[in-house]
Amino acid sequence: MQNERTIQFWDEYHKENESIEWISQPSEEVLIILQDYCFDASAQLKELRNLSMLEIGCGTSSLARDFWQHLVKTEENKTFRMVGTDVSSECIKSNIERDRELLSSDEASTTRTCLHYRTLDVINPSEGDTFCCEIILDKGCLDTFLFRSRNRGANKSSYNPIIQSLLDNVWKWLSDDGVYMFISPRSKLKAVRDYSGFQSIQRLALPTVSNGNLVGKTKSSGYVYVCRKNPAYVIGTTPAFAGRDKDTLPSDATTCPNCNVDFLDFRKGELIGGRGAAFWTRQWKGHCQHCKGQIRARTEISDISPFEEDKDKHRSS
Secondary structure: OOOHHHHHHHHHHHHHOOOOOEOEOOOHHHHHHHHHHHHHHOHHHHHOOEEEEEEEOOOOOOHHHHHHHHHHHHOOOOEEEEEEEEOOHHHHHHHHHHOHHHOOOOOOOOOOOEEEEEEOOOOOOOOOOOOOEEEEEEEOHHHHHHHHHOOOOOOOOOOOHHHHHHHHHHHHHEEEEEEEEEEEOOOOOHHHHHEOOEEEEEEEEOOHHHEOEOOOOOOOOOEEEEEEEOOOOOOOOOOOEHHHOHHHOOOOOOEOOOOOOEHHHHOOOOOHHHHOHHHHHHHHHHHHHHOOOOOOOHHHHHHOOOOEOOOOOOOOO
16 A cells, blocks of 8 residues: 555645646647547557546546546447546545536446546555556556656666556556556656556657646656557566566567567677667567567667657647
């Protein structure tokens, strides 16, 4: 369970601050971006009639409610079950009071359109906190734990266990075709990039007009990250962060499933020792995730982005 002092802090914070939006406002433009990239990332979701959604660390934001309403309005012949969650019971009380007229009394329903709020500790959930969601939303939750866990006794060669716990729980709560969409002011997230539980990651810069209260001093408009679940990942067996684990280095004969280049040719024969096992493991994983069937030139290797490139233009209509 999260530290009691931390929970008390958030309880007191939400008593004094209502309807706070961090990073971005849930404007119509942002909701359309989330909708489009969600269904673009996983074509299987387009075919589903009943979709379950979960927001972690919802705070007093209206994102869960607004995104739920947007999908209900624009996606015909589908039902959407949204559950907004936060560790703070005061926050949940505030949201329930604010959206009381929209809430459903049938919390057990999985086949009808409904909106709920409930408390949830995303680091150490209780036995009853089980979900199977096609969509998990996050606006500031992961960022909060990244800020809290930085340089606090963690080995510099590994990520803080609290980050793995959060991502592992997200992985458990996602269906095999599910997507984890989070909004962050950070342009680079190494922990997410290296996490083995995601098979692909897309990043899109948010429109500047959507700015809310940003974490830290960055003037960025923020980014939407869309992560697809990797069903082959096994918690406790598969190394959680491949890019930080030298033991996950593939053999020279390992081939990319998309372009069939082997690991040795991908490096153009370069020895592992020069840039290190962690570097090559990370680059190989990124290549296999985002490869479109063409072998990258050697000059591109040092500039490979850990995420798919931002799309030049987003559909405006």
